[in-house]
Amino acid sequence: MSEVEEQGRRAKAAAVKLATMTTRQKDAGLEAMASALEADIATILERNSEDLAAGRSEGMSDALMDRLTLTEARVREMAAGLREVAALRDPVGEVVDGWRLPNGLEVRKVRVPLGVVGIIYEARPNVTVDAAGLCLKSGNAVLLRGSSSAVNSNSVLVDVISAAAEKAGLPADSVQLLRSTDREAAREMMRLHGLIDVLIPRGGAGLIKTVVENSSVPVIETGTGNCHVYVDEGADLEMAAAIIVNAKTQRPGVCNAAETMLVHREVAGAFLPRADRELREKGVVLRGDAATREIIPGAEEANEDDWYEEYLDLILAVKVVDGIDEAISHISRYGSGHSETIVTSDYRRAQRFVEEVDSAAVYVNASTRFTDGGVFGMGAEIGISTQKLHARGPMSLPELTSTKFIIYGEGQVRE
Amino acid sequence: MSEVEEQGRRAKAAAVKLATMTTRQKDAGLEAMASALEADIATILERNSEDLAAGRSEGMSDALMDRLTLTEARVREMAAGLREVAALRDPVGEVVDGWRLPNGLEVRKVRVPLGVVGIIYEARPNVTVDAAGLCLKSGNAVLLRGSSSAVNSNSVLVDVISAAAEKAGLPADSVQLLRSTDREAAREMMRLHGLIDVLIPRGGAGLIKTVVENSSVPVIETGTGNCHVYVDEGADLEMAAAIIVNAKTQRPGVCNAAETMLVHREVAGAFLPRADRELREKGVVLRGDAATREIIPGAEEANEDDWYEEYLDLILAVKVVDGIDEAISHISRYGSGHSETIVTSDYRRAQRFVEEVDSAAVYVNASTRFTDGGVFGMGAEIGISTQKLHARGPMSLPELTSTKFIIYGEGQVRE
Numbered sequence: 005m006s007e008v009e010e011q012g013r014r015a016k017a018a019a020v021k022l023a024t025m026t027t028r029q030k031d032a033g034l035e036a037m038a039s040a041l042e043a044d045i046a047t048i049l050e051r052n053s054e055d056l057a058a059g060r061s062e063g064m065s066d067a068l069m070d071r072l073t074l075t076e077a078r079v080r081e082m083a084a085g086l087r088e089v090a091a092l093r094d095p096v097g098e099v100v101d102g103w104r105l106p107n108g109l110e111v112r113k114v115r116v117p118l119g120v121v122g123i124i125y126e127a128r129p130n131v132t133v134d135a136a137g138l139c140l141k142s143g144n145a146v147l148l149r150g151s152s153s154a155v156n157s158n159s160v161l162v163d164v165i166s167a168a169a170e171k172a173g174l175p176a177d178s179v180q181l182l183r184s185t186d187r188e189a190a191r192e193m194m195r196l197h198g199l200i201d202v203l204i205p206r207g208g209a210g211l212i213k214t215v216v217e218n219s220s221v222p223v224i225e226t227g228t229g230n231c232h233v234y235v236d237e238g239a240d241l242e243m244a245a246a247i248i249v250n251a252k253t254q255r256p257g258v259c260n261a262a263e264t265m266l267v268h269r270e271v272a273g274a275f276l277p278r279a280d281r282e283l284r285e286k287g288v289v290l291r292g293d294a295a296t297r298e299i300i301p302g303a304e305e306a307n308e309d310d311w312y313e314e315y316l317d318l319i320l321a322v323k324v325v326d327g328i329d330e331a332i333s334h335i336s337r338y339g340s341g342h343s344e345t346i347v348t349s350d351y352r353r354a355q356r357f358v359e360e361v362d363s364a365a366v367y368v369n370a371s372t373r374f375t376d377g378g379v380f381g382m383g384a385e386i387g388i389s390t391q392k393l394h395a396r397g398p399m400s401l402p403e404l405t406s407t408k409f410i411i412y413g414e415g416q417v418r419e
Numbered sequence: 420m421s422e423v424e425e426q427g428r429r430a431k432a433a434a435v436k437l438a439t440m441t442t443r444q445k446d447a448g449l450e451a452m453a454s455a456l457e458a459d460i461a462t463i464l465e466r467n468s469e470d471l472a473a474g475r476s477e478g479m480s481d482a483l484m485d486r487l488t489l490t491e492a493r494v495r496e497m498a499a500g501l502r503e504v505a506a507l508r509d510p511v512g513e514v515v516d517g518w519r520l521p522n523g524l525e526v527r528k529v530r531v532p533l534g535v536v537g538i539i540y541e542a543r544p545n546v547t548v549d550a551a552g553l554c555l556k557s558g559n560a561v562l563l564r565g566s567s568s569a570v571n572s573n574s575v576l577v578d579v580i581s582a583a584a585e586k587a588g589l590p591a592d593s594v595q596l597l598r599s600t601d602r603e604a605a606r607e608m609m610r611l612h613g614l615i616d617v618l619i620p621r622g623g624a625g626l627i628k629t630v631v632e633n634s635s636v637p638v639i640e641t642g643t644g645n646c647h648v649y650v651d652e653g654a655d656l657e658m659a660a661a662i663i664v665n666a667k668t669q670r671p672g673v674c675n676a677a678e679t680m681l682v683h684r685e686v687a688g689a690f691l692p693r694a695d696r697e698l699r700e701k702g703v704v705l706r707g708d709a710a711t712r713e714i715i716p717g718a719e720e721a722n723e724d725d726w727y728e729e730y731l732d733l734i735l736a737v738k739v740v741d742g743i744d745e746a747i748s749h750i751s752r753y754g755s756g757h758s759e760t761i762v763t764s765d766y767r768r769a770q771r772f773v774e775e776v777d778s779a780a781v782y783v784n785a786s787t788r789f790t791d792g793g794v795f796g797m798g799a800e801i802g803i804s805t806q807k808l809h810a811r812g813p814m815s816l817p818e819l820t821s822t823k824f825i826i827y828g829e830g831q832v833r834e
Contacts, residue, residue, distance in 0.1 A: 250832035370828025413785025
């Protein structure tokens with residue numbers, strides 16, 4: 005048996021035990037993990053500095069270095085995150101439906117853990133702790149595969165939290181880091197059908213594509229956000245400007261930030277100069293189609309690729325459209341199914357937009373930046389699903405569960 | 420563009436239109452399809468006879484020939500099935516959750532169709548019509564890939580129902596049969612990620628494994644049922660005998676029939692002779708472990724493979740176990756996660772069994788044969804999911820939907 009398969013088997017054995025643990029036991033484990041992180045800050049920062057040194061010598065970009073960096077405050081945030089998850093309602097055991105059949109059988113549909121959750125993620129070490137906390141609270145074992153650039157940080161974090169969890173009575177192997185960081189190990193993990201119940205990739209579009217293409221384990225696609233703001237004819241242009249500025253600039257590096265703005269031809273002349281001014285003040289560069297560049301001559305030229313792009317940067321693609329039909333078909337063609345918004349004052353077009361746009365979150369007159377488990381009031385999230393199976397949009401604890409039917413009888417047989 | 424991809428694109432275009440059709444429009448389509456089937460019975464039977472002739476000349480087994488055979492009564496049943504689906508509640512548009520955020524945003528979680536459903540199935544032509552009806556009612560387009568042995572039957576059925584659906588106002592291409600029945604076409608269908616939203620294989624374990632291994636489209640695994648009956652110490656043995664006889668023999672060829680019986684050592688001596696007698700009267704052959712064969716010397720010898728086997732036949736694997744722990748771990752090791760039952764009079768063991776057995780349907784004192792969408796009162800089913808993601812157990816109309824978040828604002832931006 006390979007090392008990866010062996011880790012999968014151990015995760016499955018842990019999952020069987022975790023599935024019947026009480027909320028109190030799981031919460032005690034989370035609290036112990038949080039305390040251990042706080043107690044071991046010095047060790048954690050020391051091991052993190054090894055990753056940072058390696059990253060520096062390999063010429064890692066500033067943005068990636070920042071994501072990789074742990075500080076005392078960031079470790080304390082991870083601990084606080086675990087305590088927040090402990091305070092959330094345990095989804096396991098919830099009776100989501102139930103009824104009595106004509107023959108007297110009592111049918112119950114009950115939430116149960118998924119089993120083993122696999123997470124494949126890129127540089128950010130905080131994912132290690134966040135994902136572990138959410139998986140444990142929902143009764144799942146977790147098998148983590150981080151990137152090699154964070155291997156020392158991830159190893160120490162998993163060592164600290166898994167030792168604490170075990171000491172608090174949770175099964176050994178509830179939280180494991182894939183020991184090997186080579187590509188073959190990740191591919192093998194994707195083929196552990198029957199041992200891993202779901203794989204959640206967290207990272208860029210390339211990572212997600214690789215997992216989708218190669219996995220026999222069911223996958224939940226998350227996070228790619230080519231989000232659109234459509235400014236309709238007759239929209240409140242002050243509101244529209246506030247929304248596009250917020251959606252583009254409030255935090256440009258995240259998946260719910262806007263990447264493309266579509267503007268109705270009738271309002272383009274009045275709106276684009278104003279939007280351009282306000283966006284430029286925030287450092288945003290526009291890339292427009294021909295109609296946009298007639299109005300904003302200083303805008304860069306957008307080509308076909310720009311409509312697909314998730315910039316995650318202070319760049320905004322802009323297109324002038326003939327109306328809501330073109331806006332919806334543009335979103336359908338180029339969008340990633342994450343979050344889109346219409347700015348409008350027209351009832352019928354608002355309704356058409358929310359019905360016809362096929363995305364996880366569709367807004368009327370609000371920023372796309374709200375698509376977030378915490379903001380939606382669902383609690384900390386494990387990711388934002390952009391697929392339609394199992395879960396769509398922000399995924400929190402209930403989305404980390406399955407259900408089973410339990411049927412109580414008194415000897416009934418089928419006629 | 421290949422023919423398969425072209426069919427996928429047409430299905431997606433149809434799905435966009437179907438998603439916003441009213442229940443009344445969809446029901447009119449289903450009724451038109453039912454009437455057309457009834458009107459064209461002669462043509463349908465004629466084309467079916469071509470498949471039957473080919474099957475006969477290729478030496479197809481009687482069981483398969485029976486599955487392939489259409490009769491006037493069977494075509495009328497398909498039509499009646501479509502009318503039953505039309506009478507079911509439309510899941511699309513259901514607001515499954517909703518709340519107001521502190522900033523005034525109104526969040527709604529609403530059921531929407533999945534989009535395009537792909538079905539890959541074996542010889543039974545009735546799946547063609549049943550699956551099409553369920554997919555259309557839930558607002559999905561469907562791309563069907565039947566087996567080559569049923570190609571004439573499937574073609575005429577799809578021709579008849581899709582023409583009727585289109586005439587009744589549903590989009591063209593709402594129901595399509597994959598034109599090519601070769602293996603490459605099926606493999607290509609499994610890679611239409613982005614065009615097909617979910618693939619549901621319906622057939623034997625080999626078919627399902629092929630789809631899981633090769634698909635980049637999300638898959639729902641269905642149907643493999645290695646179901647267990649565990650007769651506990653202190654069980655009502657009359658009830659236990661009635662349950663195993665029903666679970667094994669009431670319809671042995673279906674996925675919720677029992678394949679293995681586990682008997683507590685304390686009751687084996689009293690129970691096995693009685694069970695053997697009653698099962699033998701129904702033509703069932705026992706395959707037992709050593710302890711079983713000591714009590715029932717006439718039983719065949721079971722080997723390791725028997726514990727994995729889904730016989731779908733009048734054969735029952737039997738094992739004597741030391742108690743509920745061994746029963747649960749046997750089921751965990753060899754089961755397929757479909758349906759299991761405990762026959763017991765002990766409260767604590769009943770509770771342990773339903774909590775610890777990780778299957779789609781777990782029973783106390785009832786036959787496994789009840790796992791069925793219709794019997795559960797959920798309406799006609801598209802299959803029984805044995806996986807944990809998205810849906811588990813019988814899948815009916817709501818399981819053919821996704822959700823999306825719709826958020827109504829008045830200009831809110833994120834702070």
